[in-house]
Amino acid sequence: MPKLIRPSSRHAGKTKDQLIRELSLLEDAVDAIPEAFVSFDDQDRLVYFNDAYQKLFPSIAAALEPGMAYRELLRVQLSAISLDEAAGREEAWIEESIARRRSPGEPTEQKFSGGQLIQLSQHKTASDGSIDIRRDVTDLREAEQARRQSEEGWAALFQQSPSAMVLTETASARILAVNDAWCTTWGYSHDEVIGKRTTEMKIWHDVSQSAVFYEELERLGFVESFEATYLTKEGTPRKTQVAARKVVLNGIEQLLSVVVDVTEKRMAEQALAQSEQHFRNLIEGSNQGITIIVGGRIAFANEMAVEIFGYDSRDALIAIESSLELVAPEDRTRVLAYRNSRLTGGSPPITYEFKALQQDGTVVWMENHITTITWHGTTAILIFSVDISERKSAAAAIERFVDALEFAPQGIALWDADQRLIYHNKQYCEFLGPAGENLAPGADLTDLHRQIAALELMDDSIGRQEDWVIDRVRELARPTSDRRFRRRGRWHQRSSQRLPDGGLIIQTNDIDDLVTAEEQLRQSQKMEAVGQLTGGIAHDFNNLLAVILGHLELAADGLPDGSQTKPMLATAISATNRGAELIHQLLAFSAKQTLKPETLDINGHLQPTTDMLRRVLDETIELNMNAAPEQLFCTVDPRHLETALLNLAINARDAMPDGGRLTIDAGRAEIAADDNNIAPGSYVKLTVTDTGAGMPEKVLSRVFEPFFTTKDQGKGTGLGLSMVYGFVKQSAGNIAIHSKPGQGTKVTIHLPRHDGPDVVAPATIEADAVSTVNESILLVEDDGSLLEMASQLLRSLGYTVHEAGDGPAAFELLQSGIPIDLLLTDVVLPKGINGPDIATYAQNMNSNIKVLFMSGYNEHPMLNDGGPDKPFALINKPFRKAQLAREIRDALHK
Structure with a gap:
């Protein structure tokens, strides 16, 4: 019950003024309090109300007057303010309020419109009056409601959380609360753990882990993630991950721990790691290059990929800007199209071949098998690559071999050990003519020859078909055979070879052109022999003409002008020149x-x-x-x-x-x-x-x-x-x-x-073409008549001449020390020493000796071996005196 307000003994003996002053102070004090204060006398009339009361009920503040009856005050209040509990029963509520005021009890709360909640406390005074104290508790009740809801929510969250949670008093280490998940995980009931210390529970499998945990907790005030092994009620160890933080609840420091059983997770991780290692071993041990392409770049490559693409290291391969750098330029568009189609859900070839580019630029053939995978959350291309260069080379070789067989000019057929046809090219069918129209693998060799004989394809089978078949089959039974025959007038050749497995390969050739060519070659060789004979005869004729021409010119030079013989000699010289031209034409055909x-x-x-x-x-x-x-x-x-x-x-x-x-x-x-x-x-x-x-x-x-x-x-x-x-x-x-x-x-x-002719100085014999310094010439010629004639021509030109009929004689003259300015020698000489040999010997002795060759041939192969460092001149027989003089002068002054 509320305490009654009674007169205080403090007022005894005080004057009226003192009491008034104290009353005034009391009013000030009442106005200062935040609660709404109102007092009534023993007749239920309003005596006093403070400012807080007027602020609490501003809508009735103007109607408040001392002496107002309590009942009237209630009516005024209801008319101005809507009270939930009085709605529709105002008079009854007024009577209930008056009765409650006369017998005050515990404070009550009244809910007004708008949600305002007012707490009313009523107290009786010593003079049988009463005091009402009202306080707005709306915010307080809302805060309390929110707190209750929060506590209920956190309690529900705590209990319903799928993670095991435990609340422990820090000071005593006693367990204050656990949720259902904790009990389920560790096999305990709530009653078995509440109030017990964690040390009593023996949940730590390794006590040293507990020490580390609490040390970290003490140092930081929380533990973010701590791996530990807990024991279940049955003693089964479980891998856990613990997060804990100190909190203060109801003024008590507590430890909230969240314990997650990660046993299965760790086992799965271990299994995954083992699986990954297993697959990594498979990938790294694979004989295929494996790459993963993300965004056009290589995200992964195994060692085989590094090897087949010819890179120094895995890092070097992965570091390239684009995976297309591994593709030869001519194949990049096609390979990129395949990849893009695969990424966008298309249906490109799963397996394809392309030319790859190794690090050093070498082009190799690759075969790719591609598919899409998810790589770290991103769609990627998984590629299995195989170097098929050898396979391509082998296939190309086989293809070339088959092409060679198909396009070979020869007919080719392969038979097995049972004389059954395995393979034949189209030329073999053409060779067989009508017998080859329906030829197919499996055909019998003897039967085929009977068809050939019946059709009389081979000239030597006519009239003796069966004997011809027996002869041919017997020939083909030999390790090798080779025969020429006529097939309907044209020459052919058939060769056969027995194989190690007992099989047989047959080759046929149309050699009609070859036989004709052989005949032509024999004719050509005959003509070549004639040409060589002609050349030899022409050479001898040139020597004879040289003697004749030389002596004619010497004779003409010895006659005085006006001699009747001189025109006849000129005619003879002209005829000799025409003969030399004819010999020149013969030589043109001979070599x-x-x-x-x-x-x-x-x-x-x-x-x-x-x-x-x-x-x-x-x-x-x-x-x-x-x-x-x-x-x-x-x-x-x-x-x-x-x-x-x-x-x-x-x-x-x-x-x-x-x-x-x-x-x-x-x-x-x-x-x-x-x-x-x-x-x-x-x-x-x-x-x-x-x-x-x-x-x-x-x-x-x-x-x-x-x-x-x-x-x-x-x-x-x-x-x-x-x-x-x-x-x-x-x-x-x-x-x-x-x-x-x-x-x-x-x-x-x-x-x-x-554009025009080459400018060449006219070749004429001037007076200075005659030697004026007594120059010396070594003349070498094995034909005595020609040696004598040439010697006379040279002497008539003013030269000193030393004659030699062969190589040894020329060597003796060179070794004698006589001065030699020019060597004039025939190319071909007897006794194993020819003209070029003498020239080389002479120039080795004296490099100032000039050389001029003479020959009955237009050219001589011996002179073509001298090379550019030995520019030997050649004068052809027969030669005129003037020509000889010019050639000698050119050679001496070159």
Whole structure:
């Protein structure tokens, strides 16, 4: 019950003023308190109310007056303020309030509209009056409600948390609370653990872990994550992860711990680590290169990938800017398209081949098998790579081998040990003709030969089919066999070889052209022998002509001007020169000569060539030569050009056995860059046209082939046009032939045009060509007549001459110490010492000795071995006195 307010003995004996003053102080004190204060007398009339009361009920403050009855005050209050408990029962509530006021009890709370909550405390006074104290407890009750809800929420969170949680008093280490998860994890009930110390529970598997835990807790005030092993009620160790923090609850320092059982997690992690190590071992031990591509770059590569891509280390491989650096440029677009399609859900090839680029730039063949994976949360490309370079090489080799078999000119067939067909190419079928139309693997060798014999494909099987089959099968049973035969008139060759496994390989060749070529070769060899004989005869004739020509000139020099004999000698000299020209032409056919190009006027060269051709052609053939309308120069070997025109003229003559017309035209041709057959530029064009029988396309396509000829056997070697073709090509020119049956043949030769002639000083014999200083010449010649004639010519020119008939005699003269200014020697000499040997010996003794060779051949191979450091000159036999004088003077003063 509330305490009654009674009169105090402190007021006894005080005056009225004192009491008034104390009352005033009391009013001030009452106004200062925060609670609403109001007092009533014993008649329930309002006596006093403070400022806090007016502020608490501002809507009725103006209506408050001392003496107001309590009942009236309640009505005023209800009219101004809505009270939840009085709603709809105002009068009853007023009566209840009056009755409660007369018998005050515990403080009550009244809820007003708007949620305001007022606490009312009523007290009786000694004079039977009363005092009401009102306080706004709205915020207080809301705070209490929030606190209760928070406590209830935290309690529910604590109890319902899936993590094991325990609350321990720090000072005593007693367990104050555990949640259900803790009990479930460690196998205890709440009653078994509440109030017990943690040391009593023996939950630490290793006490030393406990010491470390509490040391860290004491140092930091919390433990973030502590790995420990706890024991369950049954004593089973469990891996745990503990987080703990000191908290103060209800003024008591407590330790809140969250314990997570990570046993399965750690076991899973261990299993995962073992699995990862297992797979890593598999990956690192794989014979395939394994890479993972993320965003175009290599995120992972195994050692095999490092090896097959030729990198120094894994780091070097992973460090490249783009994985496409491993792909050869020509394959990058295709490989990138495959990867992008795979990343975007497309369906590119799972396995593909490409050319890879190793670190040093080496290109190798790779085979990739690709798929997508998740790598650290990102979609990536997993690639298995295999170096297939050897496989590609082997496949290419097999393919080349099969291609070689398929496209080989020979027919090839492979049979097993049971004489059954395994493989054959199309040429073998063509060789068999009708017998090969339905040929297939499994065919029997003997049956096939019976079909061949029945069809009479082979000339030697006609009339003896069965015997022929027996002979052929018996031949093929040998380890090897080789035979030539005619198949319907054409020569063929069949070779066979028994294989180690008992199988058989057969090869057939159409050798008709080869047999013809062999015949042509025999003819050519015969012609070569004739040519060599001709060359030898020509050489001897040159020696004879040299003697004749020399003596004629000596005789002419000894006659006075006006002598009647001198014109006859001049005629003889001219005839000798013509004989020398004929010998020169014989030599041109007897040996292959090295080209000696000269810049010549084509018109000036064609005229004497035409004169020579007139002697070759029959009188029934009209020869016309149309010179170029302008002066044209080209750089060619004049002798070979003359020979080429001669060959063309002979072919034209043979194509016109009943006579006709042969025309040689010369002119200029400008070839543009768009002509595919001839390099662009300016050319001298020579056209040789006849009115002969012409040639069909089949013959025309083969005219430049060596040994190809349409002439009767023994009447042609088939080398003429081949020689012309080689000469023109060697001269940087072009040759073309146009011909049709009945329309004749036109041969067009293009030779590069030269701007002008080379300037050469005129070769004339001046007075100073005669020796004026008594120069000495060593003359070496094994032909006595020629030695004598040449010696006389040299002496007539004023030279001192020392004669030698062979190499040893020349060596003796050189060793004698006589002065020698020039060595004039034949190239070929007897007794094993030739002209070049003497020249080398002489110049080794005295480098000032000059050398001039003479020969009955236009050229001599011995002189081509001297090299550029031995520029020996050559004068051809027969020679004129003036020519000899010029050559000697040039050699001495070179």
